[in-house]
Amino acid sequence: MDFTEIYKQSGNLVSFSPGAHFIFNVVENTLIVRRTDTLQVTRTWTIAAPSITASILSKSKSTTSSSGATADGWISHAGWSCDSEYLLAASAKKGIVEVFKLRDETWNARIEAGAEGLLKAEWAPDGRHILCFSHWGLRVTIWSLVTGNATYIQFPIHPDRGYAFRSDSRYFVLAERHKSKDTIGVYDTTDLYRLVRHFPIPTSNISSLALSPTGNHIAVWEGILEYKLHIISLAGHLQRTFSPEPDPGFGIRNAAWHPTGMFLAVGGWDDKIHILDGLTWSAAATLELTSKVAAGATLWREPSNWLEATQGRGFLSYERLQGLQTISLQRTDPTKPNPKSGAVQLEWNKTGTLLLVRFDTCPTVVHLYDFPTPSDPFVPRLRCVLQHSKPVLHAQWNPVRKGSLALCCGSGSIYTWSDEWIGENGVEEDMAECIGVPTNTKFETRDIKWAPDGKGLVLLDKEMFCCAFEVEDGAES
Structure with a gap:
């Protein structure tokens, strides 16, 4: 993979456009749009004034937060329209949603929430309507960019x-x-x-x-x-x-x-x-989750201290263990609130032939289950287990390719699994790799997001991000 430089971001608001030609990131109250091929800035917009209602309510408050008044006005939600023509940037504290047009920097639309407040704003699938959820479950308002009218649902x-x-x-x-x-x-x-x-x-x-x-x-x-x-x-x-x-x-x-x-x-x-x-x-x-990995499945284990050995600038295959293996499971106390058990994530791949499961009982492990095609007998089985030294924070299937997975554990690396590797005999094989993020600053990958075309990833730390793009070669399908 090729990695870009490190850039600032806030609120984990970084996203590729639907066509993957642009990428936006948010820095406090500023929305920045870049080209994905060069990462050069093409547009910037800033959200300034709050809604009239938010201004009145803020003046009535006698105290302020420790983070300061400016942090309250930062952009809390942002997103692309389905055709990449428009972007929205919302500040829940300010009670406003600003809408911008990518190809016309002077065009702007503004939605102001009333006394019901603003909790969340996002695009409808048609890219011409915006959903605004109010506080306290009062209503959802659907605003039309075409007519300027609103529909209210209580x-x-x-x-x-x-x-x-x-x-x-x-x-x-x-x-x-x-x-x-x-x-x-x-x-x-x-x-x-x-x-x-x-x-x-x-x-x-x-x-x-x-x-x-x-x-x-x-x-x-x-x-x-x-x-x-x-x-x-x-x-x-x-x-x-x-x-x-x-x-x-x-x-x-x-x-x-x-x-x-x-x-x-x-x-x-x-x-x-x-x-x-x-x-x-x-x-x-x-x-059912068990501590035993059956002989027919593969246990992929992250090598110990591999980041130190490669100085965070290389990649290394997982250790591949076959035969009967065991993994450690945490004991949970069902009498305590919010027990650490159960399936924290269920996600099918694009074709439905693989099911990814993450259990809270074993936070460092990802289970992948094989599902038969409609013409085969319905007997799902455990295909492989990916085991790591730190708890897995996020795991996502590639949106385009059927057998490509990326995940992160809050370390200076990302992890990938694929069933598209072409082996020496010309047959597709499974491959799991640990990939260091090359940077001179401390960067811990806490979240990942695939590009819509499946050719790149956004890697997110608390206040920084970078992109990783796959290097095309003859082995890729």
């Missing part, structure tokens, strides 16, 4: 995990609470977000929802105290309620749809993954 439950757009962007699905009851609202995005369906759901306290890739079903599940997942059609009909036997005692932590919508992976706090099939919505397979 009482959204979770601004971070309680809504979804169908894959064709036609419908917006929102979890709401009316009269102390959980409900789902379905809105037509092509008709000014007109309400087309509104129905109650059987949850008492919905934790999250996930819309299937086909857009036909919604998975909703309860909070931590009850292991119940409900499959509901987009028309509002309950298809099935899944609850394993015996009751594990805690609820669902994560759920992830297979890219085809044929399966749903469900993980609780009991270190088990249930794979539900899309016909009966019952468990077709159950994957």
Whole structure:
């Protein structure tokens, strides 16, 4: 990989454009756009004045934070429109959203929140509407850049995990609470977000929802105290309620749809993954975490002290261990709040042939499970385990290639796994590598983000970032 220089950033707000030709980063209250081929700055914008309501409220406060008033006004949310034509930069403390046009530096639009405040702002999939979530779950406002008008929807439950757009962007699905009851609202995005369906759901306290890739079903599940997942059609009909036997005692932590919508992976706090099939919505397979790595799987282990040996400027293959191996698991106390157990991450690769699982019980380990194609018998199996010296902070599949994974552990390096390596006999093989980030300053990779074309990565430290781009050669497919 080739690495760029180190640049400043704040709030982890760094993102490639959808076409991967530009990249923006935020430094306090300034939005900076660069070209990805040269990393030269092409545009800068600064957010200054807060909304009128925010100004009045700030004057009424008698105290200020230790970080100072300037930190309160920093940009808290930023993003590209789907066509890379527009960018938004929002300051939740200032109660404003500024919209800029990449090819016209003088063009600008501004959204000011009222007394309800601003919690979060993001683009709708069409790149011409902006969703603004208010404080206290009062409402979500959809602003149109085309007409300048707004649509208001009351009482959204979770601004971070309680809504979804169908894959064709036609419908917006929102979890709401009316009269102390959980409900789902379905809105037509092509008709000014007109309400087309509104129905109650059987949850008492919905934790999250996930819309299937086909857009036909919604998975909703309860909070931590009850292991119940409900499959509901987009028309509002309950298809099935899944609850394993015996009751594990805690609820669902994560759920992830297979890219085809044929399966749903469900993980609780009991270190088990249930794979539900899309016909009966019952468990077709159950994957359970154990300390033993079966003989048919590969254990890839990070070499000890490799960063010191290479002085952070090289790359080294993981140690490859085959045969029966063991990994250490942490003991958890279920009587204490927020137990360190369960599936902290479930993520399918692009084709759905691999499932990545990270368990809180073994924070330094990543499990990769093989899933058969539709023509093969359905027998998922553990393919390999990646073991590290420090806890894994983030892991992400390549958005384009089926078998390419990157992860980070808060060290001066990144880690990659791929099943596309061409071996000496001309056959694709697995390969896992540790790659140091070459820099003269201390840089700890705490987060990673793939470019949309899958050819580069953003590496993020607390207040810095750099980019890494793959070097194309004959071995790459």
